[in-house]
Amino acid sequence: MAQKPSIPKGTRDFNAAEVAKRTYIVDTIKSKFEVFGFQPIETPSFENSDTLMGKYGDEGDRLIFKILNSGEYLKKISDDDYALKSEQKLTPRISEKALRYDLTVPFARYVVQHQNEIEFPFKRYQIQPVWRADRPQKGRFREFYQCDADVVGSKSLFQEIEFIQLYDAVFDALNLKGVTIKINNRKVLSGIAEVIGAKDKLIDFTVALDKLDKIGEEKVKAEMLGKGISEEGIAKLQPLFELSGDFGGQIKSLKAILSNSEEGLKGIEELEFINKAITEFKLKSANLELDVTLARGLNYYTGAIFEVSAPEGVKMGSIGGGGRYDDLTGIFGLKDMSGVGISFGLDRIYLVLEELGLFPDTITASTKVLFINFGETEAIACLKAVTKLRESGIKAELYPDKAKMKKQMNYANRRNIPFVVLVGDEELKTESFTLKDMVSGNQNVVSYNELLNKLK
Amino acid sequence: MAQKPSIPKGTRDFNAAEVAKRTYIVDTIKSKFEVFGFQPIETPSFENSDTLMGKYGDEGDRLIFKILNSGEYLKKISDDDYALKSEQKLTPRISEKALRYDLTVPFARYVVQHQNEIEFPFKRYQIQPVWRADRPQKGRFREFYQCDADVVGSKSLFQEIEFIQLYDAVFDALNLKGVTIKINNRKVLSGIAEVIGAKDKLIDFTVALDKLDKIGEEKVKAEMLGKGISEEGIAKLQPLFELSGDFGGQIKSLKAILSNSEEGLKGIEELEFINKAITEFKLKSANLELDVTLARGLNYYTGAIFEVSAPEGVKMGSIGGGGRYDDLTGIFGLKDMSGVGISFGLDRIYLVLEELGLFPDTITASTKVLFINFGETEAIACLKAVTKLRESGIKAELYPDKAKMKKQMNYANRRNIPFVVLVGDEELKTESFTLKDMVSGNQNVVSYNELLNKLK
Numbered sequence: 003m004a005q006k007p008s009i010p011k012g013t014r015d016f017n018a019a020e021v022a023k024r025t026y027i028v029d030t031i032k033s034k035f036e037v038f039g040f041q042p043i044e045t046p047s048f049e050n051s052d053t054l055m056g057k058y059g060d061e062g063d064r065l066i067f068k069i070l071n072s073g074e075y076l077k078k079i080s081d082d083d084y085a086l087k088s089e090q091k092l093t094p095r096i097s098e099k100a101l102r103y104d105l106t107v108p109f110a111r112y113v114v115q116h117q118n119e120i121e122f123p124f125k126r127y128q129i130q131p132v133w134r135a136d137r138p139q140k141g142r143f144r145e146f147y148q149c150d151a152d153v154v155g156s157k158s159l160f161q162e163i164e165f166i167q168l169y170d171a172v173f174d175a176l177n178l179k180g181v182t183i184k185i186n187n188r189k190v191l192s193g194i195a196e197v198i199g200a201k202d203k204l205i206d207f208t209v210a211l212d213k214l215d216k217i218g219e220e221k222v223k224a225e226m227l228g229k230g231i232s233e234e235g236i237a238k239l240q241p242l243f244e245l246s247g248d249f250g251g252q253i254k255s256l257k258a259i260l261s262n263s264e265e266g267l268k269g270i271e272e273l274e275f276i277n278k279a280i281t282e283f284k285l286k287s288a289n290l291e292l293d294v295t296l297a298r299g300l301n302y303y304t305g306a307i308f309e310v311s312a313p314e315g316v317k318m319g320s321i322g323g324g325g326r327y328d329d330l331t332g333i334f335g336l337k338d339m340s341g342v343g344i345s346f347g348l349d350r351i352y353l354v355l356e357e358l359g360l361f362p363d364t365i366t367a368s369t370k371v372l373f374i375n376f377g378e379t380e381a382i383a384c385l386k387a388v389t390k391l392r393e394s395g396i397k398a399e400l401y402p403d404k405a406k407m408k409k410q411m412n413y414a415n416r417r418n419i420p421f422v423v424l425v426g427d428e429e430l431k432t433e434s435f436t437l438k439d440m441v442s443g444n445q446n447v448v449s450y451n452e453l454l455n456k457l458k
Numbered sequence: 459m460a461q462k463p464s465i466p467k468g469t470r471d472f473n474a475a476e477v478a479k480r481t482y483i484v485d486t487i488k489s490k491f492e493v494f495g496f497q498p499i500e501t502p503s504f505e506n507s508d509t510l511m512g513k514y515g516d517e518g519d520r521l522i523f524k525i526l527n528s529g530e531y532l533k534k535i536s537d538d539d540y541a542l543k544s545e546q547k548l549t550p551r552i553s554e555k556a557l558r559y560d561l562t563v564p565f566a567r568y569v570v571q572h573q574n575e576i577e578f579p580f581k582r583y584q585i586q587p588v589w590r591a592d593r594p595q596k597g598r599f600r601e602f603y604q605c606d607a608d609v610v611g612s613k614s615l616f617q618e619i620e621f622i623q624l625y626d627a628v629f630d631a632l633n634l635k636g637v638t639i640k641i642n643n644r645k646v647l648s649g650i651a652e653v654i655g656a657k658d659k660l661i662d663f664t665v666a667l668d669k670l671d672k673i674g675e676e677k678v679k680a681e682m683l684g685k686g687i688s689e690e691g692i693a694k695l696q697p698l699f700e701l702s703g704d705f706g707g708q709i710k711s712l713k714a715i716l717s718n719s720e721e722g723l724k725g726i727e728e729l730e731f732i733n734k735a736i737t738e739f740k741l742k743s744a745n746l747e748l749d750v751t752l753a754r755g756l757n758y759y760t761g762a763i764f765e766v767s768a769p770e771g772v773k774m775g776s777i778g779g780g781g782r783y784d785d786l787t788g789i790f791g792l793k794d795m796s797g798v799g800i801s802f803g804l805d806r807i808y809l810v811l812e813e814l815g816l817f818p819d820t821i822t823a824s825t826k827v828l829f830i831n832f833g834e835t836e837a838i839a840c841l842k843a844v845t846k847l848r849e850s851g852i853k854a855e856l857y858p859d860k861a862k863m864k865k866q867m868n869y870a871n872r873r874n875i876p877f878v879v880l881v882g883d884e885e886l887k888t889e890s891f892t893l894k895d896m897v898s899g900n901q902n903v904v905s906y907n908e909l910l911n912k913l914k
Contacts, residue, residue: 006570006571006790006791007506007509007567007570007571007790008506008571009501009502009505009506009509009567009571010502010504010505010506010554010555013502013503013504014502015499015500015501015502015568015571015572016499016500016501017499017572017575018497018498018499018582021497021498021499021500022498025498036853037848037851037852037853037854038848038853038855039824039825039853039854039855041473041474041477041824042474042477042478042481043471043472043473043474043477044471044472044477045465045471045472046465046466046469046470046471046601047469047503047557047587047589047601048466048469048523048589048601049465049466050463050464050465050466053463053465064528064529065528067504067525067526067528068525068526069523069524069525069526069557070523070524070525070526070549070552070553072520072521072523072591073520073545074545075545076543076544076545076548081543084543085541087532087537087540088532089529089530089531089532092532093526096526097526098466099466101503101525111463111465112471114462114463115462115463115464115465115471116471116473119473121869121872121873123858123859125855126474131503133503133504135528145502145503145504153858156858156859157859158858158859160831160837160841160856160858161858163841164841164856167845171848171849279838279841282838282842283841283842283845334462334463335462368495368497369495375616381616382735382738385616385619385620385735385739386738386739389623389739392493392494392627393627395493396493397492397493397494397495398493398495399494399495399581400616400620402579402609402612402614402616402617403579403612403613403614413577416577417577
């Protein structure tokens with residue numbers, strides 16, 4: 003291979019510093035998941051194709067990575083079928099497995115498959131990579147991690163309350179203060195659509211409403227009109243565009259709009275219950291905000307809808323999202339299993355922490371001390387000390403070769419190793435160590451115990 | 459979907475207890491990797507096909523999972539080519555990516571691709587899943603984790619010494635005492651083949667020798683004879699079959715056999731150097747053993763060869779292995795990069811720890827306390843306490859629904875939650891908690907502070 007090797011587009015190599023930072027985020031999320039009572043599960047990277055296909059719409063089906071069957075995979079295809087030369091015909095015949103596209107469908111599959119071993123309500127978390135054959139672009143990858151927590155088997159609104167607390171706990175632990183947790187409710191959106199006589203146009207209505215921040219009131223109204231929503235209906239929306247005040251104030255306005263919609267009022271009631279509890283418990287550093295325009299994954303959610311945005315001033319899409327879906331496992335034949343869950347966007351959280359300089363210095367700390375190699379005898383004496391330091395939990399290394407002093411010091415420097423130990427004739431004789439502080443440049447002759455204490 | 463869903467053969471779901479145990483092993487390995495100065499990297503799950511194909515032999519090529527191209531993947535294939543209906547022709551045209559088959563080739567690719575950002579010698583570790591389209595059987599899966607540590611860019615034998623210490627440190631930390639680290643050297647095997655006049659039959663010779671334990675001396679000799687090794691040559695092997703004594707004793711016998719082979723004596727010298735250092739430093743609980751029949755991955759290794767077996771009495775194949783390969787990155791055009799590395803077999807280590815009952819009780823501990831839900835008012839009071847407990851790092855849960863007492867208690871029981879808290883009218887009034895120990899059955903009325911102390 004003459005050419006320098008590369009990796010597929012949309013994928014990434016992670017170096018040590020990047021792995022350490024990603025691990026820091028994942029470990030923080032994990033520890034909060036566990037303290038909230040969520041249990042980890044893992045599912046295989048690939049599933050049978052029929053588990054995944056048809057669950058994410060046509061676009062999703064196209065974006066699922068399919069795995070080619072092994073062996074003589076063309077053998078069982080008739081010549082006539084083969085001659086059609088059609089991907090649509092061929093793909094299901096030559097591929098029976100596909101890479102996980104998200105963690106939700108495999109979770110639903112898991113719940114149905116293992117329903118007899120599971121105690122419900124089942125609180126699970128899952129942190130694993132997923133793959134999508136999306137066009138790669140800034141911040142969008144073909145392989146990326148999802149960090150999901152879900153509860154299945156309970157309709158209690160206490161779940162929604164706990165998920166808001168969980169978001170708050172995680173972002174606070176990451177020292178990312180001031181995130182906004184936006185909440186909405188599918189029932190409120192349905193109610194509004196009902197009230198303005200556009201019940202059959204719920205999707206069109208919410209898609210347009212979702213753009214309010216970006217394109218403004220007039221253009222939203224124009225789009226709704228274009229989609230066949232009546233002027234009279236749109237007029238009824240006016241209070242929606244003028245929603246203001248805090249959570250409670252907005253709820254009041256919404257109640258007025260929705261007074262004739264039973265479903266809408268049910269949604270309001272849920273939002274009020276959640277807000278009341280959160281107000282009473284107080285969040286550590288996040289803000290809870292009602293956002294009636296929030297409609298993500300609408301086909302899917304049936305109750306609460308969540309989305310988290312980075313603190314003001316940071317330009318970044320949502321760094322988390324989720325919601326309630328009343329029939330999570332129905333696709334696999336298990337009815338009446340309400341689920342609610344949230345997800346953390348690892349890559350975006352990483353970018354936000356990087357931008358705000360919030361990664362603790364300690365996490366990228368690599369090796370603490372490098373022992374310089376002056377030759378076999380010295381190296382053996384060094385390795386003895388290195389072995390003891392490691393047993394005390396100190397990250398220590400011996401430079402493996404008797405290279406030029408300058409080369410070894412450069413190695414320590416470039417790897418940001420803060421201490422270097424030199425053992426020559428004199429040190430061998432006196433069983434001592436010359437310890438050099440690479441930052442200050444100071445150097446001292448010390449005993450092993452002094453060395454250990456200094457490095458601890 | 460009428461049928462209960464399933465997962466592809468050779469893959470596994472892991473439940474919470476299994477994830478916790480696997481995490482325990484991985485975290486132990488990781489912490490030792492880091493204390494020895496290894497740095498983590500991660501590479502993508504799939505690589506460009508030309509990075510992987512041809513690197514593992516024909517059998518390997520067949521076992522690599524290939525990913526189907528997206529979109530109209532048949533379009534650019536001419537009708538004539540297509541009409542051949544040949545997997546061999548079609549596969550490279552419809553698949554340009556493949557799932558990682560091991561961690562070594564992606565590591566070599568990584569080193570070459572990032573050579574300008576890397577400080578050599580480069581000590582990296584990598585713990586990620588790999589995929590093989592092997593026939594699944596007991597203990598062999600199509601998706602499994604590899605845990606590898608390698609150094610590239612130094613020929614120093616101190617690396618081999620440190621890897622033996624690393625094996626010892628990991629297995630000792632896992633409380634798996636008495637593993638045997640077997641070591642051999644490719645140069646010794648080459649030397650023996652040279653001495654018996656079978657230099658061109660090195661593979662046949664070592665394959666036969668490798669079976670000594672299983673089929674015995676006579677059958678091994680017969681196999682060698684069958685492969686065209688002369689009787690005279692085989693006669694010279696006699697001391698090899700009678701090797702006995704400790705490491706030093708065996709080295710002595712080998713020296714006699716290899717006195718005329720420069721390469722063989724070089725191998726002996728390396729083994730002696732390593733053994734001397736290990737004898738001086740002492741291992742914590744592992745045994746180092748010379749095994750001249752050890753030949754794993756011979757095509758690949760050029761110096762030391764390692765294999766670890768479980769403590770006596772545990773029937774299990776090797777739980778780790780590795781060795782030195784003098785030209786790791788040559789396949790990608792970067793010459794003269796000697797590498798040496800070891801691997802830990804996660805699945806087998808898991809089975810051994812399970813068999814010997816070595817998993818600490820603490821690691822599967824799930825939620826510590828469940829608060830029973832008697833209704834909205836009580837639940838809100840409970841959630842307040844739950845929130846505070848979680849902030850103190852205690853895994854606490856509120857049962858989300860006002861279900862029958864018995865159902866909630868059963869839930870705690872089946873999930874092995876050791877404490878349950880009940881808050882009714884009386885407790886609400888006095889701001890107290892009834893704490894029930896699920897093991898002893900004892901129950902006490904306590905204040906929040908007493909509760910916290912009890913659960914800590």
